[in-house]
Amino acid sequence: MSALxxxxxxxRIGESWYEVASFEHGSxxxxxxxxxxxxxxxxxxxPEPGAGARAGQEEAQAFGATFLTGPELAVLAAADDDPITLPAWQAFARVYEDAGAAVRVVLWFV
Structure with missing residues (x-):
């Protein structure tokens, strides 16, 4: 199985979730x-997905949806042998967290 x-x-800005970035993962x-x-x-x-996640929900072939908070992303990055991808996602999310926003990364596969 290969998956995108x-x-x-x-x-979370105000009462809504907004997409602030999209990322890729090699595998x-x-x-x-x-x-x-x-x-x-x-x-x-x-719950309450932003526009990017809603688009993923509408993708008929999407599977494996999950979401991560900043601390969970840090755990995942520490477990990965790729020293760049997930730590970069974590660093980006941390910028918003440091500014006081709640942050999550929504993942799905096609």
Whole structure:
């Protein structure tokens, strides 16, 4: 199985979630395994999804939806042998967290 990974970083601004970035990951299989090992897979779509996540929900072939908070993303990044991708996502999310916004990364696979 090969899978495309879609990842959207959302920040809660006011009462709504807004997409602030979208990311890529080189291996869907690898990321699914990391999520499983960290027991962060299979959560489904987040409550009150932003526009990017809603678009993913409408994708008929989407599967494996889950979402991560900043601290969970840090755990996942620490477990990954790729020193760039997930730490970069984490650093980007931390900018919004440091500004006082709630942040999450919504992931799904196609």
């Amino acid at each position: 990974v879609f990842a959207v970083c959302e920040a 869907g299989r690898h990321l699914l395994a990391l999520l499983d090992e960290a027991t962060l897979s299979g959560r489904g779509w987040p």
